[in-house]
Amino acid sequence: MKQRLCVSATAVGAALVLAMTGCSSSTGASSQSKDKLVWSMWISGSADKAAWQKVADSVGENGGAEVTVQGSPFNDYWTKLRTQLGTGSAPCIVTVQSLRAANYTDVLRPIDEYAKKAGTKLDEFDTTALDGMKVDGKLYALPYDTGPMLMFYNKDLFEKVGAQTPKPGWTVAEFEAAAAKFKAAGKTMFGTTVEDLNLESMILGYNGGRIVTADGRLDPGNAKFAEGIDWVSSLVKKGEATQASSEPTADNNAFVSQDVGMYIDGPWSLLDQKAKAKFPVGVTTMPKSGSGPSTFSAGSGFGISKQCAYPEQAYHAIETMTSEKVLTSLAQQGRAFPGRTAAQKAWFDNAGIDDAESVFAVAQKDSTPLPGNKQSDQLQQLLVQYGIQAVNGQSSGARTMKSIAGQLAR
Numbered sequence: 001m002k003q004r005l006c007v008s009a010t011a012v013g014a015a016l017v018l019a020m021t022g023c024s025s026s027t028g029a030s031s032q033s034k035d036k037l038v039w040s041m042w043i044s045g046s047a048d049k050a051a052w053q054k055v056a057d058s059v060g061e062n063g064g065a066e067v068t069v070q071g072s073p074f075n076d077y078w079t080k081l082r083t084q085l086g087t088g089s090a091p092c093i094v095t096v097q098s099l100r101a102a103n104y105t106d107v108l109r110p111i112d113e114y115a116k117k118a119g120t121k122l123d124e125f126d127t128t129a130l131d132g133m134k135v136d137g138k139l140y141a142l143p144y145d146t147g148p149m150l151m152f153y154n155k156d157l158f159e160k161v162g163a164q165t166p167k168p169g170w171t172v173a174e175f176e177a178a179a180a181k182f183k184a185a186g187k188t189m190f191g192t193t194v195e196d197l198n199l200e201s202m203i204l205g206y207n208g209g210r211i212v213t214a215d216g217r218l219d220p221g222n223a224k225f226a227e228g229i230d231w232v233s234s235l236v237k238k239g240e241a242t243q244a245s246s247e248p249t250a251d252n253n254a255f256v257s258q259d260v261g262m263y264i265d266g267p268w269s270l271l272d273q274k275a276k277a278k279f280p281v282g283v284t285t286m287p288k289s290g291s292g293p294s295t296f297s298a299g300s301g302f303g304i305s306k307q308c309a310y311p312e313q314a315y316h317a318i319e320t321m322t323s324e325k326v327l328t329s330l331a332q333q334g335r336a337f338p339g340r341t342a343a344q345k346a347w348f349d350n351a352g353i354d355d356a357e358s359v360f361a362v363a364q365k366d367s368t369p370l371p372g373n374k375q376s377d378q379l380q381q382l383l384v385q386y387g388i389q390a391v392n393g394q395s396s397g398a399r400t401m402k403s404i405a406g407q408l409a410r
Contacts, residue, residue, distance in 0.1 A: 032091075032092055032308070032309070032310065033310070034310040034313045035065050035313075036065060036066045036067075036068070037059075037065045037066070037067050037068070037091070037092045037093060037308075037310065037313060037314055037317060038067070038068050038069075038070060038091035038092060038093070039056055039067050039068065039069050039070070039091055039092070039093035039094075039095075039302070039317070039321075040069075040070055040071055040090075040091040040093065040094050040095060041069050041070075041071045041095045042072070042073065042074040042077045042095065043069070043070075043071035043072065043073070044073055044074070049069060049071070051333065051335065052069045052071075053068075053069050054329075055069075055321050055330070056068060056069045058320055058321060058323075058325075058326050059316070059317040059320045059321065062320045062323075064313065064316045064317050064320055065310075065313050065316075065317060067093065067317055067321075070091065075248070078100070078377060088307065090107070090305040090307040090308075091305065091308075092304060092305055092307075092309075092310060092311075092313075092314040092317075093302055093303075093304065093305075093308075093317055093318060093321075094108070094302070094303050094304070094305050095300060095301075095302060095303075096108070096140060096141040096300060096301050096302065096303045097298070097299075097300045098132030098133060098143075098298045098299050098300065098301075098369065098372060099196065099197060099298055099370060099372050099376055100376050101132075101133065101135050101140050101141070101303075101372045102135045102216060102371070102372035102373050102374050102376065103372065103373075103374050103376055103377060105135050105136075105138075105140060106306075107305060107307070108140045108141075108303045108304065108305065108306060109140075109303070109304045109305070109306050109311055110138040110139060110140060111140065111141070111142070111303065111304060111315060112138060112139050114304075114311065114312065114315040115139065115142075115315075118315060118316070118319060120142075120319060122139075124324075124340055124341065124342065125142070125143055125339050125340055125341070126143070126146050126338075126339055126340070126341050126344075126364075128146055128148075128297045128299075128364065128367060128368075128369055129143035129145070129297075129299045129301075129339035130143060130339075131369045132146065132297065132298060132299050132301075132370075133299075133301045133303075135216075135372065140303050141300075141301030141302055141303035141318070142301050142302055142318050142319065142321075142339070143299050143300065143301035143322065143339030144299075144300060144301055144302060144321065144322050144327060144330070144336055144338070144339050145268055145299050145301075145336035145337055145338060145339055146297060146298070146299030146337060146338075146339045147266050147267035147268060147297060147298070147299060147337045147360075147364075148266075148267075148285075148286075148295045148296070148297040148360070148363040148364055148366075148367035149197060149198060149201035149264055149266055149286060149295045149297070149298075150264070150265065150267065150270075150283050150284065150285065150286065150295070150359070150360075150363055151166065151262050151263070151283070151284050151285070151286060151287075152255060152262060152263060152264075152265055152269075152270065152273060152281055152282070152283055153166060153261055153281070153282045153283070153284060154255070154258060154260075154261050154262065154277075154279050154280075154281070154282075155279065155281070155282045156279045156280060157182075157187065157258065157261040158178070158261060158282075160185070160187075161181045161182050161184070161185035161187055161261070162181055162185070163177075163178040163181035163182060163189075163261075164177070164178060164181075166178065166262075166282075166284040166287075167284065168284055168285045168355075168358060168362040168363070169285055169288075169362055169366075170284065170285065170287050171287055171288060171289060172205070172206055172287045172289040173289070174287065175287035176240075178261075179238075179240035179241070182261055183238065183239055187261065188239065188241065188242055188260050188261070189241070189260060189261040190235060190240060190241040190242070190260060190261070190262055190263065191241070191242050191250070191251030191252070191254045191255055191259075191260040191262070191263035191264075192232060192235070192236060192241045192242050192243065192244045192245075192251060192391055193244065193245075193248075193250070193251045193264060194244045194383050194384055194387035194388055194391060195248055195380070195383075195384075196376070196379060196380040196383055197266075197296060197298055197370060198251075198264040198265070199229075199232070199383065199387065200212070200225075200296060200370065201264060201286055201295045201296045201370075202228070202232065202264060203224075203228030203229065203231075203232070204286075204292075204293060204295060204296060204368075205287055205288040205289070205294040205295055206228050206231055206287070206288075206289060207224050207227060207228055207231075207289060208224055208290050209222055209223075209224030209225035209226070209227060209228045210222060210224075210225060211379070211401070212370060212371055212373055212376075212379075213371075214368070214371065215371065216373050217373070218375060218379065218408060220379075220401050220404050220405035221401060221402070221405055222401070223398075225397070225401065226396070226397035226398040226400070227397060228397070229387065229390045229391065229400060229401070230390075230397040232391050233390060233391050233392070233393050233397070236391060236392060236393060237393055241260075242254060242259070242260060243391070243392045244387065244388045244392055245388070246384055246388060251264070252265060252269065255273070255277075256273065256276045256277055258278075258279065264286070266298065266337075267337035267347075267360070268335075268336055268337060270283060270337075270351065270353070270356075271334030271350065271351055272334065274351070274352075274353065282353070282354070283353060283356055283359050284359055285359060285362055285366065286363075288366070293366055293367055293368040294366045294367070295363060295366065295367045296367060296368060296369065296370035297364070297367040297368065297370070298369070298370055299339060301318075301322070301339065302317075302318040302321055302322065303318070304318070322340065323340075324340050324342050324343050327339065327340050328342075328343040330343075331343050331344070331346040331347035331350060332346050332347075332349075332350050333350075334347075334350055334351075348360075375408055378407070378408060379404070379408065382403075382404045382407050382408065383404070386400045386403050386404050387400060387404075
């Protein structure tokens with residue numbers, strides 16, 4: 001999903017992006033054939049590109065076209081999409097993030113008929129992963145990863161300050177009690193963020209507030225969501241949480257450097273964070289206070305551009321790229337929590353984190369997909385622009401959401 005990555009994100013997922021680095025008409029649709037296809041993926045460096053090229057190579061090894069991966073870093077990926085599409089040079093295969101899929105249905109092919117013709121067993125995919133790739137009931141991508149938003153925590157710090165170890169299904173009251181223990185010990189427990197999926201998951205668990213409704217409509221005037229922002233702000237004011245930052249990796253960097261005891265992230269980032277941390281990493285569910293879902297889920301997948309002249313060959317490619325064999329390999333590398341249920345055990349075996357499987361079971365059962373919306377990108381930008389002020393105590397949640405609503409209406 002999101003490669004704050006992630007996987008981010010966000011992660012964190014999750015929408016679709018076509019990378020522009022090194023892209024021109026010579027690398028896009030005009031240069032492709034049924035035997036040679038280009039796939040666009042967010043790529044953070046040469047090692048990342050090499051790993052994803054192996055996924056692309058699996059297509060040719062399975063009797064399909066030669067697939068070449070191209071891309072750019074995650075944060076650049078989104079801003080360059082429309083420009084590339086406008087040049088008529090879009091790759092055939094594109095990476096779709098569930099949060100932003102709705103933004104690009106005008107340039108993506110629904111793949112339901114291709115899946116039916118190919119006899120793809122869609123029930124072998126995680127239900128939340130598959131639902132995240134749908135917009136208005138139509139399927140736009142096959143998911144390669146998925147997952148509910150979770151809380152990663154520093155086991156040593158929790159023990160050091162005398163806070164109770166957070167168990168799956170813990171409550172907001174238990175979260176606040178642990179935060180008070182950290183403060184009493186002169187430590188900060190929570191790394192704050194205004195990233196859309198992360199902040200929205202935190203507030204969903206707190207009081208059920210949401211600014212994207214279950215059917216994908218924006219509801220920036222949602223009173224509960226504004227109250228949720230005020231709650232997060234109260235944690236910052238009490239010194240139990242860090243101030244929000246416009247830097248999307250500030251919270252996970254603070255976690256790795258042991259400046260905070262926990263933060264929100266997706267399973268796509270867990271093994272990478274575990275490798276960076278010089279302390280034992282634990283994982284738990286989002287704290288909740290009600291009976292509804294406690295967190296949002298998101299993921300990413302592979303779709304087909306409308307500009308692609310070879311959609312059947314492209315579908316064969318994405319079917320191979322999301323096969324159990326390929327997703328098991330990605331799980332073993334720690335690159336993705338697989339969108340196929342049969343490949344998920346490989347991820348848990350590789351994780352080596354106590355109780356991870358039971359935590360995920362609780363989190364997935366208690367999660368709901370965060371629908372995309374055609375204004376998702378704008379909403380995220382506005383949350384960063386205005387949400388920081390609210391979380392850091394410079395404005396109220398209600399005033400902040402009113403400002404955001406005004407901007408979205410323009």
